[in-house]
Amino acid sequence: xxxxxxxxxxxxxxxxxxxxxxxLFPVYALVTLSLKDxxxxxxxxxxxxxxxxxxxxxxxxxxxxxxxxxxNSTLITVTSVVxxxxxxxxxxxxxxxxxxxxxxxxxxxxxxxxxLPFQLGMIPLFKLVDDAxxxxxxxxxxxxxxxxxxxxxxxxxxxFIRALPSEYADAALIDGAxxxxxxxxxxxxxxxxxTGTVLILNAVFIWNxxxxxxxxxxxxxxxxxPVRIFSFVGQYVSEYGLxxxxxxxxxxxxxxxxxxxxxYVIKGFSSGLKG
Amino acid sequence: MLPPWWFAxxxxxxxxxxxxxxxxTGIVYAFTDWTGIGDWSFVGFDNFTKLWDDDAARGSVxxxxxxxIAIVVVQNGVGLLLxxxxxxxxxxxxxxxxxxxxxxxxxPVMVAFLWKYVYNPKPGEGLNGLLGAIGLGSWRQDWxxxxxxxxxxxxxxxxxxxxxxxxxxxxxxxESVPDNLHEAAxxxxxxxxxxxxxxxWPLLAPAVTVNVMLSTIGGLxxxxxxxxxxxxxxxxxxxxxxxxxxxxxFVFGNYGYSTAIALVxxxxxxxxxxxxxxxxxxxxxxxx
Numbered sequence: 001x002x003x004x005x006x007x008x009x010x011x012x013x014x015x016x017x018x019x020x021x022x023x024l025f026p027v028y029a030l031v032t033l034s035l036k037d038x039x040x041x042x043x044x045x046x047x048x049x050x051x052x053x054x055x056x057x058x059x060x061x062x063x064x065x066x067x068x069x070x071x072n073s074t075l076i077t078v079t080s081v082v083x084x085x086x087x088x089x090x091x092x093x094x095x096x097x098x099x100x101x102x103x104x105x106x107x108x109x110x111x112x113x114x115x116l117p118f119q120l121g122m123i124p125l126f127k128l129v130d131d132a133x134x135x136x137x138x139x140x141x142x143x144x145x146x147x148x149x150x151x152x153x154x155x156x157x158x159x160f161i162r163a164l165p166s167e168y169a170d171a172a173l174i175d176g177a178x179x180x181x182x183x184x185x186x187x188x189x190x191x192x193x194x195t196g197t198v199l200i201l202n203a204v205f206i207w208n209x210x211x212x213x214x215x216x217x218x219x220x221x222x223x224x225x226p227v228r229i230f231s232f233v234g235q236y237v238s239e240y241g242l243x244x245x246x247x248x249x250x251x252x253x254x255x256x257x258x259x260x261x262x263x264y265v266i267k268g269f270s271s272g273l274k275g
Numbered sequence: 276m277l278p279p280w281w282f283a284x285x286x287x288x289x290x291x292x293x294x295x296x297x298x299x300t301g302i303v304y305a306f307t308d309w310t311g312i313g314d315w316s317f318v319g320f321d322n323f324t325k326l327w328d329d330d331a332a333r334g335s336v337x338x339x340x341x342x343x344i345a346i347v348v349v350q351n352g353v354g355l356l357l358x359x360x361x362x363x364x365x366x367x368x369x370x371x372x373x374x375x376x377x378x379x380x381x382x383p384v385m386v387a388f389l390w391k392y393v394y395n396p397k398p399g400e401g402l403n404g405l406l407g408a409i410g411l412g413s414w415r416q417d418w419x420x421x422x423x424x425x426x427x428x429x430x431x432x433x434x435x436x437x438x439x440x441x442x443x444x445x446x447x448x449x450e451s452v453p454d455n456l457h458e459a460a461x462x463x464x465x466x467x468x469x470x471x472x473x474x475x476w477p478l479l480a481p482a483v484t485v486n487v488m489l490s491t492i493g494g495l496x497x498x499x500x501x502x503x504x505x506x507x508x509x510x511x512x513x514x515x516x517x518x519x520x521x522x523x524x525f526v527f528g529n530y531g532y533s534t535a536i537a538l539v540x541x542x543x544x545x546x547x548x549x550x551x552x553x554x555x556x557x558x559x560x561x562x563x
Contacts, residue, residue, distance in 0.1 A: 013365040020374050026393050046404045091286030094278045113294050115545050119537040121297025123530050147293020173276045208382035210499045226382045251381045258380045270447040
């Protein structure tokens with residue numbers, strides 16, 4: 001259909017931009033306050049910063065020990081996502097290729113985990129992690145995320161693998177490769193689109209998760225960004241400039257990655273959930 | 276040539292330790308008076324009758340449902356409007372998509388802290404300041420401090436963060452509507468509204484299913500935002516099942532009672548999503 005940019009489209013354009021500006025008001029407040037010192041905030045909190053100060057960011061970085069929180073979040077997210085992809089894709093391959101009996105039973109078992117709220121097992125699991133001496137450790141969090149996100153990961157992989165012809169793997173097996181090699185070298189590379197989705201959705205979830213890291217890591221040196229910012233905000237609650245600089249620091253890494261990979265992230269979020 | 280069974284063993288092991296065993300034990304504890312220390316005994320359905328008699332807990336069931344309904348309706352309504360507005364020939368469409376979606380990738384706790392400022396009761400701060408600046412000073416409210424408003428303020432904050440998420444799912448649905456169907460409808464003399472009602476809307480059904488299910492489950496389980504913004508207050512005004520079961524467990528140490536509330540939540544989530552899936556899947560059609 002040919003298209004002409006007419007008055008109607010122009011009016012819609014203006015309307016949508018106005019909506020976006022209203023939508024961005026909280027972000028405007030966030031950035032503005034983070035750039036002001038206490039006197040400027042007391043004088044007029046929401047006016048545009050005429051003489052922006054960047055001191056809040058350095059202070060927030062130091063007082064929240066933001067560097068260590070960034071490292072903790074990165075290590076926990078990367079390790080968990082790698083494990084999820086490895087463990088999940090292997091299991092899904094088995095489940096997708098055996099649609100009856102054991103394979104089907106396992107599929108149903110894993111799907112159950114998508115619906116059940118994790119709070120049902122929250123206390124027994126907390127006790128388990130405590131007894132194993134894994135509170136305040138990376139390992140505890142990584143095992144938790146691998147287990148809790150497996151159902152969703154296997155669900156995504158299984159759907160994708162079922163639509164994939166099995167001839168590729170068969171050819172490799174006939175050529176004398178073992179099952180392990182056939183999967184890792186032939187099948188797994190074919191899963192790249194869904195692996196991208198699995199990676200993005202799990203990474204965003206784990207990076208932003210708050211409740212479990214608060215329980216398992218709160219007060220330890222291994223706190224992730226949301227937990228660290230939570231206690232930071234509690235401590236400096238009345239110092240808006242400082243708190244908001246902390247929030248900007250905390251949101252920046254994931255927003256930056258999102259802006260660079262926006263096409264993939266949006267695609268992952270909008271396609272991965274169709275089942 | 277089927278893959279060997281041991282391909283699934285690592286996944287099963289982790290899943291059993293992290294999900295199956297704790298969930299199984301949790302269900303058992305829901306029928307006990309376990310407090311984490313000392314002996315415990317089975318108390319039948321006592322925890323559930325206690326939930327019914329406990330005003331705060333019963334209120335939290337109502338709050339959870341109200342909050343979920345508000346989020347499902349408004350988030351998807353706004354998401355659909357945004358998608359329809361962006362799925363056009365406007366020049367800013369690519370940028371707007373990114374702007375509206377961006378909050379969805381940020382941690383909900385941080386969004387809650389930001390909105391705690393936006394909802395600042397002082398007349399010159401946050402939303403109240405903005406309302407004053409545009410001449411709507413009389414609309415100022417104590418957004419999170421007023422018991423009649425707190426729950427809705429939390430819902431609005433969640434909608435702000437995730438309306439863009441609904442939007443991208445609707446956009447994926449809109450992109451799957453073939454152009455020639457619209458052209459055919461136009462040739463047949465269908466107006467804008469008729470084309471939306473009879474061509475676009477039926478084909479959006481799968482996107483509606485995904486969006487409604489996602490926001491329902493998210494709404495029922497909502498915790499981080501409520502915890503960070505109001506912690507259930509003022510009083511019990513914005514208490515939800517998630518915050519009540521959290522407090523029963525980690526503030527009062529009533530582990531048995533807490534898991535009973537979690538079981539009620541689990542039943543709500545399963546029952547509601549099961550009904551939804553039946554209804555929503557039934558109205559899905561394809562363009563083929």
